[in-house]
Amino acid sequence: xxxxxxxxxxxxxxxxxxxxxxxxxxxxxxxxxxxxxxxxxxxxxxxxxxxxxxxxxxxxxxxxxxxxxxxxxxxxxxxxxxxxxxxxxxxxxxxxxxxxxxxxxxxxxxxxxxxxxxxxxxxxxxxxxxxxxxxxxxxxxxxxxxxxxxxxxx
Numbered sequence: 001x002x003x004x005x006x007x008x009x010x011x012x013x014x015x016x017x018x019x020x021x022x023x024x025x026x027x028x029x030x031x032x033x034x035x036x037x038x039x040x041x042x043x044x045x046x047x048x049x050x051x052x053x054x055x056x057x058x059x060x061x062x063x064x065x066x067x068x069x070x071x072x073x074x075x076x077x078x079x080x081x082x083x084x085x086x087x088x089x090x091x092x093x094x095x096x097x098x099x100x101x102x103x104x105x106x107x108x109x110x111x112x113x114x115x116x117x118x119x120x121x122x123x124x125x126x127x128x129x130x131x132x133x134x135x136x137x138x139x140x141x142x143x144x145x146x147x148x149x150x151x152x153x154x
Contacts (some may be wrong), residue, residue, distance in 0.1 A: 045118055045148035050074075056083075056111075056118065056148050063087050069096055069109065077101050083109065092118070095131065108133040110140055117147035 041061065047054040051074035058067040063086050070080040077100045085094025092111040097104070108131065110121040121140025125132045134140060 042153055044151050044153040046151045047117070047146050047148045049146070052146070054146060054148055057153065058083075058092070060087065065092055065094060069098070079105075091121075091137070093137065106131045110134055110137055111148070112140070112142050114142060114147065117149040119144065119147050 041059055043058050043060070045056040045058075053070075053072040055070045056067065057069075058065055065083065065085055065087050067083050068081070069083050070078075072078045079098040079100035081096055081098025083092070083094035083096050085092060087093075090113040092109070092113075094109055095106055096109045097106050099105075107125075111118040112121055119142040121134070121137070121142050122144070123137075123140040124135040126135050127133070
């Protein structure tokens with residue numbers, strides 16, 4: 001009888017030891033589901049021309065978008081920076097904070113999702129709170145050939 005009680009108590013002890021609770025800080029910090037969601041919400045795009053390259057990496061959370069953007073255009077200064085904005089009606093509308101020739105600058109960028117890929121829109125700019133921004137987002141020109149196509153993220 002003592003052996004049966006001892007076996008029962010050991011089995012009960014083993015079943016009650018599950019590890020951290022689902023809502024514990026340890027579980028939240030190392031959840032593989034969170035890592036998987038981050039992978040799903042990160043996308044990379046690239047345009048490679050004869051002498052030009054544009055790279056865009058996006059991180060999407062609902063309608064909010066952040067990421068990195070890099071331009072290497074022939075006979076232009078290379079600039080690299082971050083975007084912070086929103087996705088609205090197949091458009092990325094973001095503030096681009098970048099470095100070029102050792103100077104930090106900001107400007108608004110707008111990309112439209114077309115059949116060819118993400119294309120940057122160009123139009124008349126005005127300065128709002130010290131940052132160049134598009135005057136009319138609805139009338140931007142996307143007819144150039146610089147289409148950023150999906151690529152595997154590295």
